[in-house]
Amino acid sequence: MSTSASVPTTGSFNGVDDLKMVVRQVRFEQLSFWLNPLGAFFTVGFSTIFLVMLGAIAGHTTIGSGYGKVKLVQYYLGGFLSYGIMAACFTVLAQTIVNRREVGLLKRLRLSPVPTWVLLSAIFLSTIFIAIIQMVILLAVGRLGFGDYLPTHPLAFVLTVGVGMLSFTALGVGVSTLVPNADAAGPMISIVFFLLIAFSGLYFPIKPGSTLANISGYFPVRHLITAVLASFNLPPGANPWAWHDLEVMAIWGIVGLFIATRRWQWSPRRG
Numbered sequence: 001m002s003t004s005a006s007v008p009t010t011g012s013f014n015g016v017d018d019l020k021m022v023v024r025q026v027r028f029e030q031l032s033f034w035l036n037p038l039g040a041f042f043t044v045g046f047s048t049i050f051l052v053m054l055g056a057i058a059g060h061t062t063i064g065s066g067y068g069k070v071k072l073v074q075y076y077l078g079g080f081l082s083y084g085i086m087a088a089c090f091t092v093l094a095q096t097i098v099n100r101r102e103v104g105l106l107k108r109l110r111l112s113p114v115p116t117w118v119l120l121s122a123i124f125l126s127t128i129f130i131a132i133i134q135m136v137i138l139l140a141v142g143r144l145g146f147g148d149y150l151p152t153h154p155l156a157f158v159l160t161v162g163v164g165m166l167s168f169t170a171l172g173v174g175v176s177t178l179v180p181n182a183d184a185a186g187p188m189i190s191i192v193f194f195l196l197i198a199f200s201g202l203y204f205p206i207k208p209g210s211t212l213a214n215i216s217g218y219f220p221v222r223h224l225i226t227a228v229l230a231s232f233n234l235p236p237g238a239n240p241w242a243w244h245d246l247e248v249m250a251i252w253g254i255v256g257l258f259i260a261t262r263r264w265q266w267s268p269r270r271g
Helices: 014-033 037-058 074-102 105-111 116-144 154-176 182-198 211-216 220-231 243-263
Strands: none
Touching: 014 116, 037 116, 037 182, 037 211, 074 116, 074 154, 074 182, 074 220, 105 116, 116 182, 116 243, 154 182, 154 211, 211 220, 211 243, 220 243
């Protein structure tokens, strides 16, 4: 019999001891992730490979379309930083939750003596840690491989990254509740993800005010990319504090959280 309704939070917060449990569970999640070296390589390195390839092809090419005279590789760096956040916190997280649910692992974990909020927090924090690793690698490639391409407004960058991670984590959990089984997880989540990033300006600048810009503006992917680029001072003179983009991402995160609390199931779905 499946267990649905809102996500339970068995147990209460007991200070340092609970924090130690969270840290220990995050460590176990990381061990599990890195024990699959091929999967870990493509999860962490996919965005880096694309940045290196496209950056090498772009060379010293400059772009316009509302971004002024800036090098295309600068645009790609901001875009693939966004890609790394979305890939880890949305795609990988959603597929992980679906797979664990369908093999019965979530149900078994719930029966363990560890509070459920600790187990879930460890999954989310481990995913965020993976996203941070990707960002560090990408920033290092941008700095050492292509020039001094780092965020010109670090505080705005950190705020954007934080909101993006929380929003896409909530969306990843919400979408995982809509996937019927493990076989459908990969195709459903990946198709949605790649379609959104393709039409949100990851691979090419979108002219502000265009039809494509207006359509993609309804989705959080576009707003994460533009907010990250704003912290890189792209276009030149842009306000680094992209409040509208952060607001849209936060709204989508709330939507994902609402769906997750309404449809969450610990047990595999049948039928």
